Amino acid sequence: EAQVTQNPRYLITVTGKKLTVTCSQNMNHEYMSWYRQDPGLGLRQIYYSMNVEVTDKGDVPEGYKVSRKEKRNFPLILESPSPNQTSLYFCASSLRGIYGYTFGSGTRLTVV
């Protein structure tokens, strides 16, 4: 089944403790992206990647890191999480972007 897989689905952590949210797609898609969803703000892009080793900042990149060492994987790293990073996070992938993106099922992150 073609899909984008994110893990974990739920995560509660403490301020300052490094964490990684994994994202993997099995569709050989070129483009991958991370979004955060907050009430009243819709989805805002954190980072995106056009291909292996090619990444760029989105609208809200501060406090996040990404890497694209393999085409299928695009992990999101929070080096020192803070409470304002409490949010619902989505990973998405697309073959060319213009046909729309396929989203993962989301990761609900709470930083206390």
Next chain:
Amino acid sequence: AQTVTQSQPEMSVQEAETVTLSCTYDTSESNYYLFWYKQPPSRQMILVIRQEAYKQQNATENRFSVNFQKAAKSFSLKISDSQLGDTAMYFCAFMKHAGGTSYGKLTFGQGTILTVHP
């Protein structure tokens, strides 16, 4: 920078009736793509419909259709014969058609919560 605005935070409709969700956007680009995504309570993001700006014809997908007004920068979603399963948050999104990095950038509106009542 592009902005997408959904001015209706919440809408409701009776089952079997028709409802229209509004979306406006601001851009200086002439070629772009517009999308509507559905997010049911399961929180999964599902692509509903897609419109290419250089096509005059409005896109349709079964009970879902759009009214694309390029000059007015408006892209509304019409849901006909509403069903209980249409209850969800709906997001409008914009993407430039300029190749390369532009295909990595999808800009979303704030979302509209639609409730379908029996």
